[in-house]
Every structure is written in structure tokens, then in C-alpha cells.
Amino acid sequence: MHRKTFSLREATLTIDDGVAEFTHQRPQARNALSLNLRADYLEMLDCVEGNRDVRVLIVTGAGGSFCAGGDLKSLKELRAEDGSPDAMRRRIIDGHTWMLRLRNLEMPVIAAVDGPAVGAGFSIALAADFVLASSRAFFCMSFAKVGLVPDLGAAYFLPRMIGLSAAKELAMTARRVDAHEAKQLGIVHAIHSPETLAEDARAFARRFLPAPREATGLTKRMMDQSFETPYAALADMESAAQALASTTAYHTNAVNAFLDGRGAAFDWERSR
Numbered sequence: 467m468h469r470k471t472f473s474l475r476e477a478t479l480t481i482d483d484g485v486a487e488f489t490h491q492r493p494q495a496r497n498a499l500s501l502n503l504r505a506d507y508l509e510m511l512d513c514v515e516g517n518r519d520v521r522v523l524i525v526t527g528a529g530g531s532f533c534a535g536g537d538l539k540s541l542k543e544l545r546a547e548d549g550s551p552d553a554m555r556r557r558i559i560d561g562h563t564w565m566l567r568l569r570n571l572e573m574p575v576i577a578a579v580d581g582p583a584v585g586a587g588f589s590i591a592l593a594a595d596f597v598l599a600s601s602r603a604f605f606c607m608s609f610a611k612v613g614l615v616p617d618l619g620a621a622y623f624l625p626r627m628i629g630l631s632a633a634k635e636l637a638m639t640a641r642r643v644d645a646h647e648a649k650q651l652g653i654v655h656a657i658h659s660p661e662t663l664a665e666d667a668r669a670f671a672r673r674f675l676p677a678p679r680e681a682t683g684l685t686k687r688m689m690d691q692s693f694e695t696p697y698a699a700l701a702d703m704e705s706a707a708q709a710l711a712s713t714t715a716y717h718t719n720a721v722n723a724f725l726d727g728r729g730a731a732f733d734w735e736r737s738r
Contacts, residue, residue, distance in 0.1 A: 469481070469482040469483070470482075472513070474505075474506040474509055474510070475502035475503070475505060475506050476490070476491055476492050476500060476502045476503045476506055477489060477490055477491050477503060477506040477507075477510070478491055479509075479510050479513060479514075481513075481517070481519075481520060483672075483675075484519060484520060484521040484522065484672075484675045485520075485521070485522050485523075485524065485668060485671045485672060485675070486510075486513075486514050486517075486520045486522070486523045486524070487523075487524040487526065487668070488506075488507075488510045488514075488523065488524070488525050488526070489526050489527065489528050490503060490526070490527040490528060490531075490532070490533055491528050492528075493527075493528050493529025493530070493531060494529075495534070495537070496529075496531040496533075496534035496581070496582060497527040497528065497529070497531045497532065497533045497534060497587070498533065498534045498535060498536065498537040498538075499533055499535065499536050499537055499586045499587065499590075500537040500540055501537070501540055504560070504561060504564065507564040507568065508563070508564050511564055511567045511568065511571075514571065515567070515571065518679075520573065521573055521574075521674060521675050521677070521679060522573055522574045522575075522576065522671040522672075522674045522675070523571060523573060523574070523575045523576070524575075524576045524577075524578055524667050524668065524671055525568075525575065525576070525577050525578070525590065525591075525594060526577070526578040526579075526580070526664065526667065527579075527580065527581070530580055530581045530602075530660070531580070531581040531582055532577070532578075532579040532580060532581055532582060532583040532587055532590075532591065532603070533582070533583060533584070533586065533587025533590055533591075534582050534584050534585070534587055535584040535585025535586045535587050535588075535608055536585055536586045536617075538612070558617055558618075561586075561617070561618050562618070562619070565589070565590075565593060565618050565619050566619075568590070568593050569593045569619070569690065570687070570690070572679075572682070572683025572684075572686060572687065573674075573679070573682065573683060573686075574595050574596065574671070574674050574677075574682065574686075575593070575594045575595050575596075576594055576595065576596045576597075576598060576667055576670060576671055577590065577591040577593075577594035577596070577597045577598070578598050578663055578664065578667035579591055579597060579598070579599045579600065579603045579605075579654075580599075580600040580602065580603055580660055580663050581600070581602060581603060581604075582603075582604055582606070583603065583604070583605045583606075584604075584605070584606045584608045585606070585607070585608045585609055586617065586618045588605050588606060588607055588608075588620065589616070589617065589618035589619050589620040589623065590618065591605070591653075592619070592620065592623035592624060592627060592653070593619060593623060595686065596655045596670070597648075597653055597654045597655055598654070598655055598656050598657075598658060598663065598666065598667050598670060599645040599648060599649070599654045599656075599657050599658070599663075600645065600657070600658055600659065600660040600663045601645055601657055601658070601659060601660065602645070602660055603644075603645045603648075603654075603657075604642050604643060604644050604645065604648075605642070605643045605648050605653065606640060606641065606642045606643065607620060607624070607636045607637045607640055608640050609637070609640065610637070610638060610639070610640040611640045616637050620637070621633075621637070624636065624637065626693055627651075627652055627653060628651045628652055628653065632651060645657050656670075673734065673737040673738075676731045676732045676737070677732045678711070678714065678716040678717070678720075678732065679716070680710065680711055680714050680716065681711045681714070681716070681717075684707040684710065684711060685707075687703075687707075688700065688703055688704060688707060691703070716731075719731070720732075
């Protein structure tokens, strides 16, 4: 596959040999989540979801920031045009149209966080399967500072990731969490230097390229639904997923390789 780069409104999308990389490009505003950037998420997802050559997605930000949260300037302009509660409700619902699609992508999603992941930016990072952070990254549920409640799925993602009590503390205090504390809490998978984060994230992503696409996607869907799904329903989901996975060419080739004494095509330790 050839490297392709798409320039969107306030982001870029690069697809290179199976790895898609979506980069927020508003460094002058610390990559705050503007209306244009929200539209870029929809366009990116349209491209990535329908491209079977894409095996993994990296979400990151340019200029030393991941995403500083919602764009308060655009929010003020919205309230000037229509300050009704329904206008805010519709704005939030519109955000969930792409957040749900991002969460439900049937491929590994990696957030490479450098600098602030604040407010809605924190929520975006939580929607990823793996968060790789630079040593100068920090996270903040900043909503309380401006008299708002956590949005873009934070009230769903955060308790499941770090537990209810710790999630309440971060949401109600709106305090900053540095990369090392975030790793202790289970938010961050690994910490890297700011200078190497981008390439380290790409190297991490490439390790998934030989993975079984169908089995990886099905595993992710089951895990994401496990907290709210009864055991019996999850067992039904598991049996259907295993029936599908067992008929793929990947599974057949892997079994034959094992019986022939050949190494597995996907071996996480060996891929280092």
C-alpha cells in the first residue's frame, strides 16, 4: 500500500501500509475541539471504516498538544445564536454520532497523547483501546471548572477504566493527572519521551498488522460490551463470534502452521 495523506479542515489523515494516523492540526489553540475538527472526525471515520486495508488507527495532536477540550469560543458563539438547552443537547448528541463510531471501530485504536488531554480531549483518549503518553502529557476532567458535566462519553468510559470512586474524584475535582499517575490508574498503557512518541506509537501500531482482523474486531466488541451484558448474553455473543472466527482463512492457516511446526504469523513478543 502506498502512503496517502488527506488534508481535512483542521486535521490530517495519513494511511501508510495499513496504519491510519489522524492528527489534530490546531496547535495554536492546543487542538481544541472545534466544529470543523468534529466534522473531520466524521470524514476520517467514513474513510477508515470502509477501507479493509486499514488495520489500526492512531489518534494524535500536532504541536505538543493532544486536545485541550471543547472550543469555548465556538460554544460562546453558539449560545449567542441559540442559548436554549435544546441547542446544547443537540450539540452533544451530534458529538456522540462520531464518538460511538470511534469506539466501535473493529480495529485497535491508539491515542498518542502529548501535552494536554483535557475535557473532551480526555474523553477522546478514553475511547481508544491503548493510550500511549509522553512524559509531559497530562489529563484533566476539566468540565467542573466551567460549570459543566463530563461529556463525550466520559461518564461511561472513566468508571469502567479506573473504577467508580476514582472516576468521581477526577470528575468532581477537575484536577490534573500527570502521565505517571495516569499509568498507575490504568489510563495510560506506556510512557514515552516527547521526541519519540510519534514513532513509538507507529511502531506499536505496526505490531498489530499481522493480527487476525476478524478475531481482533470481535474480541474488542465483546470486551467493550462486557460490563453491561449478562453472562448468558455474552456467552451467546462469544459462541457466534467463535463460529465466525473459526471459518476464516487466518484461522485455517494458523492451525496448519502450528501442526507443521511453523511459527505463528501473529506473535506479540516476537514482533518487538
